[in-house]
Amino acid sequence: MHYQITPIGVISTPYHEKFAIPRQPNLVPEAIGRITLDKSFTDLDCVRGLDGFSHIWLEFIFHETLAQGWKPTVRPPRLGGNERVGVFASRSTFRPNGLGLSVVTYHGAEMVNGRVQLTVAGMDLLDKTPIVDIKPYIAYVDSQPQARSGYAQERPETDFSIEFSEQAQNKLKALQLAESPYGISDYTRFISEVLKQDPRPSYQKNRSPEREYGVNLAGLNVCWQVDDATKAITVTKIESSKIEDSKIEDRSAPS
Amino acid sequence: MHYQITPIGVISTPYHEKFAIPRQPNLVPEAIGRITLDKSFTDLDCVRGLDGFSHIWLEFIFHETLAQGWKPTVRPPRLGGNERVGVFASRSTFRPNGLGLSVVTYHGAEMVNGRVQLTVAGMDLLDKTPIVDIKPYIAYVDSQPQARSGYAQERPETDFSIEFSEQAQNKLKALQLAESPYGISDYTRFISEVLKQDPRPSYQKNRSPEREYGVNLAGLNVCWQVDDATKAITVTKIESSKIEDSKIEDRSAPS
Structure with missing residues (x-):
């Protein structure tokens, strides 16, 4: 059984190459992204009520690494690039189905040249990444501040x-x-x-x-x-x- | 441009019909689900290190409602079923690409009949839902407890x-x-x-x-x-x- 996924839009970001993209969202809040929705989504109705949310989920395709496939284990940078963990114990880009997931801050939507355009900030996405879904961030469901997070328990120190x-x-x-x-x-x-x-x-x-x-x-x-x-x-x-x-x-x- | 998604496994849950499935994860922590990974994932290596995480993301297909398609606006139960919001301002099952997203608690993995089987709890998924990705929940990234959450700011009262x-x-x-x-x-x-x-x-x-x-x-x-x-x-x-x-x-x- 297979399913066909069609992007709902594309994001433009200041990151034109993979090198130096922050490894998680919200590490670079100054970065602004603009999602232009596909013409299937003709007006602002499809995001009605989203302005009540400060954060949204972006589900996207790791389009630049998709062709390289995936392996059962990966070496996350957080472990110095030497230790292997399972692909499902990582947020690696090299994964079955090439699906990415990031929470970003939401700054509103407007019509630009006949298209719905959403402004977001803090994303860790390559320019021109295809977006396959947008969902509101619901804090009482999605926020699990006490979660044990294995090798990624602490935010990386950036004391440079x-x-x-x-x-x-x-x-x-x-x-x-x-x-x-x-x-x-x-x-x-x-x-x-x-x-x-x-x-x-x-x-x-x-x-x-x-x-x-x-x-x-x-x-x-x-x-x-x-x-x-x-x-x-x-x-x-x-x-x-x-x-x-x-x-x-x-x-x-x-x- | 389209992408083909192949489920990585399937979840069995106590919910055999859509009626009475909790509307968000973790509302029914007593519910246990078992994810049996596809035979492409031959051993426990693919989840190595996941035991350090208390929560995981499940990305899945709303397989039972997929054929019904989607509409630009939906009527979330939280608004009494009368008021419409944009599909991207909702977690409705009727959405482009039919992708679902839930954080669940993780209780470990083992080999069962030659397949990798993960035990989770608190999921809000129909029995036999196809799973398309599993990612570790990383608290410092995914947890945004201060997020404004529009019409879903508070956990629903269940004072029955x-x-x-x-x-x-x-x-x-x-x-x-x-x-x-x-x-x-x-x-x-x-x-x-x-x-x-x-x-x-x-x-x-x-x-x-x-x-x-x-x-x-x-x-x-x-x-x-x-x-x-x-x-x-x-x-x-x-x-x-x-x-x-x-x-x-x-x-x-x-x-």
Whole structure:
């Protein structure tokens, strides 16, 4: 027996590549996402009453890793990337049916170019992720604060300090003056929140502090270095990238 | 773009019909469910480490209502069955893609007849519901106790008193001596928890206290009456049903 799933919409996010996406939702509250519902959902009726909820569930497809299939066991980053746990004891992207689940904060819905568009924040989703369901977060049901959570009992510590080079500071100052196509109100805070998660793969930690990492975030090429001894992250360089332009086009004419 | 979803397993529960299934998980903690994983998941490796978690997410298919499709708005029972909200502002079973989501308590996994079998409690799922994913509940991510939850802010009040007729009491005494094929340790508590949810449809409330309702629960035909004036539920009759026998066969030879 099989079931066919059709996305109800697609989300645009500032995360254009897998590297540096926060590993759980709500770790980067400054990140804004916009869900454009499919044309099957013609008006705001389908989200009537959702404005009474501060949080919503997104069920989505890990579309970029789906083709790679799944394995019975995975190595979660929380265990240093060495220890294996069962795929059903993990939130790994490599899983049967490729279904993802994230709670995000909800900022309302509006009609944009004839489509229902929902604004959310704190999501950990790649840009253009297909959304397959949206449900309201019901605290008395979904919130189990006393739950034992195995190897993920505590929120990861993010005690890195962040410094920005002079070039990076100047670039950020220029950005604050222009309206962000990503809805980000403060790029400095956004980049800091992302990098404080220390997105380096476990096997690359404790390498030379000269080593430079780079990622595209919200249409910016961001480069940084990490000094593990002093717990200091330095953003060395920020430059605009081409993705920013195409992104702006995408939003004005959703397909 | 479509995606094909293949169930990873199936759950057996004491709920053999939709009527009287609790409307959210964990309202009836006495209900025990057993998930038998598909033969693609050959050994306990796929749930390795899950025993560190007290709760798990079940993603499932609303298989019994799938054929009926969905509508942009629904009438949740919490609003008396009169007021409409958007399908994405509800946890209605009638929704695009027919995907369900429930957090349940996790009681461990074992090999049974060559299959991985997980025991859970408090689920709100119909017997034989196809499960499409299992994920650990991670409290620091999934628990948002301060979330505003619209029309479902408070747990429903269940202030009905429950009485059992002499016939019902005698039947329950007999049951307590035999081992339950449903893993229920206390049928009296189980039936009380289910009926205290007041499963009557909204439009049937405040009818004559003589009116009798009946449902099959855990292989028992349970009949009851409700006196809305005194908030009293009386279980009038409990009888074994044929479902119980076929159920026992199912469990000894999972297909």
